[in-house]
Amino acid sequence: MSISMHELIRQLREVNTTRIVLLVADGLGGLPIEPGGPTELEKAYTPNLDALVTEGVVGLSTPVAPGITPGSGPGHLGLFGYDPREHQIGRGVLEALGIGVEVGPRDVAIRGNFCTLDEEGRVTDRRAGRIPTETCERLVAKLKQGVRIDGVETLVEPVREYRLVIRFRGDGLGDHVCDTDPLSTGLKTLEPRGGDVASEKTARIAAEFLRQARAILADEHPANFLMMRGFAKFPAIATMEEVYGLKPVAIAVYPMYRGLARLVGMTVVDPGKTLADQMEVARANWDKFDFFFIHYKYTDSTGEDGNFAKKVAMIEALDAEVPKLRALKPDVLIVTGDHSTPSKMRSHSFHPVPTLLWAPATCRPDLVTTFGERPCLEGGLGQFLAKDLLPLALAHAGRLQKFGA
Amino acid sequence: MSISMHELIRQLREVNTTRIVLLVADGLGGLPIEPGGPTELEKAYTPNLDALVTEGVVGLSTPVAPGITPGSGPGHLGLFGYDPREHQIGRGVLEALGIGVEVGPRDVAIRGNFCTLDEEGRVTDRRAGRIPTETCERLVAKLKQGVRIDGVETLVEPVREYRLVIRFRGDGLGDHVCDTDPLSTGLKTLEPRGGDVASEKTARIAAEFLRQARAILADEHPANFLMMRGFAKFPAIATMEEVYGLKPVAIAVYPMYRGLARLVGMTVVDPGKTLADQMEVARANWDKFDFFFIHYKYTDSTGEDGNFAKKVAMIEALDAEVPKLRALKPDVLIVTGDHSTPSKMRSHSFHPVPTLLWAPATCRPDLVTTFGERPCLEGGLGQFLAKDLLPLALAHAGRLQKFGA
Numbered sequence: 001m002s003i004s005m006h007e008l009i010r011q012l013r014e015v016n017t018t019r020i021v022l023l024v025a026d027g028l029g030g031l032p033i034e035p036g037g038p039t040e041l042e043k044a045y046t047p048n049l050d051a052l053v054t055e056g057v058v059g060l061s062t063p064v065a066p067g068i069t070p071g072s073g074p075g076h077l078g079l080f081g082y083d084p085r086e087h088q089i090g091r092g093v094l095e096a097l098g099i100g101v102e103v104g105p106r107d108v109a110i111r112g113n114f115c116t117l118d119e120e121g122r123v124t125d126r127r128a129g130r131i132p133t134e135t136c137e138r139l140v141a142k143l144k145q146g147v148r149i150d151g152v153e154t155l156v157e158p159v160r161e162y163r164l165v166i167r168f169r170g171d172g173l174g175d176h177v178c179d180t181d182p183l184s185t186g187l188k189t190l191e192p193r194g195g196d197v198a199s200e201k202t203a204r205i206a207a208e209f210l211r212q213a214r215a216i217l218a219d220e221h222p223a224n225f226l227m228m229r230g231f232a233k234f235p236a237i238a239t240m241e242e243v244y245g246l247k248p249v250a251i252a253v254y255p256m257y258r259g260l261a262r263l264v265g266m267t268v269v270d271p272g273k274t275l276a277d278q279m280e281v282a283r284a285n286w287d288k289f290d291f292f293f294i295h296y297k298y299t300d301s302t303g304e305d306g307n308f309a310k311k312v313a314m315i316e317a318l319d320a321e322v323p324k325l326r327a328l329k330p331d332v333l334i335v336t337g338d339h340s341t342p343s344k345m346r347s348h349s350f351h352p353v354p355t356l357l358w359a360p361a362t363c364r365p366d367l368v369t370t371f372g373e374r375p376c377l378e379g380g381l382g383q384f385l386a387k388d389l390l391p392l393a394l395a396h397a398g399r400l401q402k403f404g405a
Numbered sequence: 406m407s408i409s410m411h412e413l414i415r416q417l418r419e420v421n422t423t424r425i426v427l428l429v430a431d432g433l434g435g436l437p438i439e440p441g442g443p444t445e446l447e448k449a450y451t452p453n454l455d456a457l458v459t460e461g462v463v464g465l466s467t468p469v470a471p472g473i474t475p476g477s478g479p480g481h482l483g484l485f486g487y488d489p490r491e492h493q494i495g496r497g498v499l500e501a502l503g504i505g506v507e508v509g510p511r512d513v514a515i516r517g518n519f520c521t522l523d524e525e526g527r528v529t530d531r532r533a534g535r536i537p538t539e540t541c542e543r544l545v546a547k548l549k550q551g552v553r554i555d556g557v558e559t560l561v562e563p564v565r566e567y568r569l570v571i572r573f574r575g576d577g578l579g580d581h582v583c584d585t586d587p588l589s590t591g592l593k594t595l596e597p598r599g600g601d602v603a604s605e606k607t608a609r610i611a612a613e614f615l616r617q618a619r620a621i622l623a624d625e626h627p628a629n630f631l632m633m634r635g636f637a638k639f640p641a642i643a644t645m646e647e648v649y650g651l652k653p654v655a656i657a658v659y660p661m662y663r664g665l666a667r668l669v670g671m672t673v674v675d676p677g678k679t680l681a682d683q684m685e686v687a688r689a690n691w692d693k694f695d696f697f698f699i700h701y702k703y704t705d706s707t708g709e710d711g712n713f714a715k716k717v718a719m720i721e722a723l724d725a726e727v728p729k730l731r732a733l734k735p736d737v738l739i740v741t742g743d744h745s746t747p748s749k750m751r752s753h754s755f756h757p758v759p760t761l762l763w764a765p766a767t768c769r770p771d772l773v774t775t776f777g778e779r780p781c782l783e784g785g786l787g788q789f790l791a792k793d794l795l796p797l798a799l800a801h802a803g804r805l806q807k808f809g810a
Contacts, residue, residue, distance in 0.1 A: 068808050
């Protein structure tokens with residue numbers, strides 16, 4: 001039986017005053033539009049990143065496993081040093097994190113769908129005619145006001161259109177509860193059923209919630225009921241402080257990434273609105289933490305939009321902020337992505353992610369001088385799994401002792 | 406507890422009409438004869454493969470693990486997306502597959518050796534003087550005609566010289582049966598013994614087979630008996646359709662590769678005789694399948710012969726057929742080998758295998774423009790385990806959904 005990386009690091013980690021910055025450009029990796037052409041990152045003018053590349057070491061990160069396209073959850077868990085194949089985050093929790101609903105160890109988070117029932121209680125529309133978000137918000141407000149369940153704290157929040165999040169907070173709640181969506185119209189919704197004692201408790205609460213909701217929504221149309229899917233607890237996950245001995249802070253504008261950071265025990269601070277704000281927040285907190293996760297969304301969103309030129313521009317905007325990080329004199333500065341989002345594909349993809357690690361005191365520079373997918377193929381980090389990056393960061397920060405004598 | 410790649414792929418796989426071609430040039434990888442000289446593949450003139458390399462992405466495949474030289478079984482299992490360290494195929498099954506004997510879930514396959522016994526029943530020659538294949542065929546014909554065992558279907562087939570295959574087909578047969586070969590002359594052959602109830606049943610059948618064979622062969626010389634080795638059942642292995650959602654077909658001339666393909670649930674079609682025939686068979690079956698395994702033997706056999714120039718010529722002959730595959734417009738076309746067979750070594754070797762993946766819609770091209778061991782070191786696929794190639798093929802074919810949200 002081989003010792004796990006987490007166990008090994010717990011044994012070897014060492015106190016140090018060094019600081020690590022992890023700058024995540026979401027969806028950084030790309031593809032050429034034309035055969036022989038550049039990717040977004042290769043096209044972008046990035047003198048500051050190129051300087052880090054020249055002095056540092058580069059490579060390509062595979063977020064989960066070869067061929068696997070990650071969502072934001074697995075993509076970030078890997079970068080935080082957790083194997084995304086070991087630590088899966090349930091759909092309900094991700095949906096909650098995505099809208100800024102906190103999820104803690106006593107909580108079960110659930111994805112809700114408003115739906116339409118006929119007079120016999122059969123589902124006629126599983127998405128309630130895709131009601132507008134304002135209707136969703138009005139109906140959620142009615143539920144908030146109306147639903148009361150003894151012994152559990154309920155929270156309901158709108159997501160958008162027909163989607164909402166429900167969170168139960170209480171003791172001894174399990175999440176092995178079946179979805180109530182029958183998956184086709186013409187059928188009645190299913191009763192929540194628990195797969196173990198704790199989950200039976202959750203199922204009873206869910207059934208009571210649905211009973212009250214049905215009464216509250218009875219006169220609404222088309223959204224006269226809701227279904228529940230993806231019951232999920234906060235995964236039992238050791239914090240970055242427990243595993244790595246780090247005091248981490250997240251400086252992320254979007255709720256999903258703040259939520260993911262909380263999942264691994266990061267302190268979440270007010271990031272401001274722009275990347276320049278985030279840099280200022282990092283500076284202001286420089287003495288309070290030793291691991292700084294800074295999340296930049298726009299390399300992903302422009303890729304999802306299929307806007308190659310805009311993604312190039314967003315990379316250049318990122319590059320322009322890099323000198324502010326260098327000025328803080330981190331011991332280790334990593335720039336990477338949680339996955340690729342090629343504008344050619346308008347979606348997340350499985351392609352490895354260009355990664356640079358700059359650590360002036362300890363890194364072994366390679367011969368690469370520009371940041372890009374093809375240059376990174378020549379880099380000293382080679383191709384590696386994302387989960388191996390944090391141990392490398394610790395090592396470069398002088399935070400790991402020798403293994404064995 | 407980490408989710409296995411097969412389980413992950415079962416969860417993520419997606420129906421698509423895309424087609425994948427896996428062209429296996431057996432034993433493709435080689436070595437230079439002279440220091441500084443080219444390998445067989447580097448020497449060969451391969452304009453069609455080079456065009457695929459230029460537009461696609463290349464790398465080096467390690468069939469099983471660093472330093473491990475694979476036989477055909479593990480080599481192909483890796484390429485079919487199965488970890489050869491998890492799925493081992495017994496010797497008896499491989500010997501049977503190699504001569505075109507089918508092996509199914511109710512079968513136990515066994516390697517047989519004709520041998521010579523003295524009057525006291527002691528082995529004087531474990532290979533019966535390496536009798537010619539024609540003698541083997543004559544003796545096998547006698548066994549076929551003479552052996553009858555209640556409750557089990559027996560099949561006997563010659564391999565070559567002193568070697569034969571025995572297959573028992575029946576219910577509840579195990580394969581934990583010891584070899585009967587005493588491994589030195591001067592000793593009596595061993596009685597078959599089973600390690601569990603099902604294998605005791607097999608052992609009783611094997612003992613009866615040997616009793617009858619001894620009588621049938623009593624007057625023969627030098628091959629007056631036989632020994633049994635490598636009792637093996639068909640391994641319990643999920644099919645490629647079950648794991649990957651593919652409808653695969655094997656177009657392979659040699660029985661071993663047809664058998665290995667059957668093992669993972671491929672349909673095996675009549676391949677014709679030449680590579681040109683195989684290409685035509687692929688074309689004719691293009692609408693019936695979505696995964697095409699095409700096996701080309703002569704890069705291996707010329708390597709085994711130590712014939713560098715002939716192996717170069719066989720690679721060039723392969724290259725000449727490549728345009729026929731491109732003309733079919735596959736979504737993903739992979740050219741690789743199941744292992745290296747350097748003509749310098751006249752045998753399979755452990756060296757990584759040059760591999761190209763061409764997928765015009767989805768691959769991220771590297772800067773490599775010629776197919777060869779050294780150019781592949783610069784490739785975008787890096788160095789990878791063969792078992793990771795099929796997930797990459799699925800990803801490039803748009804057949805895997807996003808993991809997590």
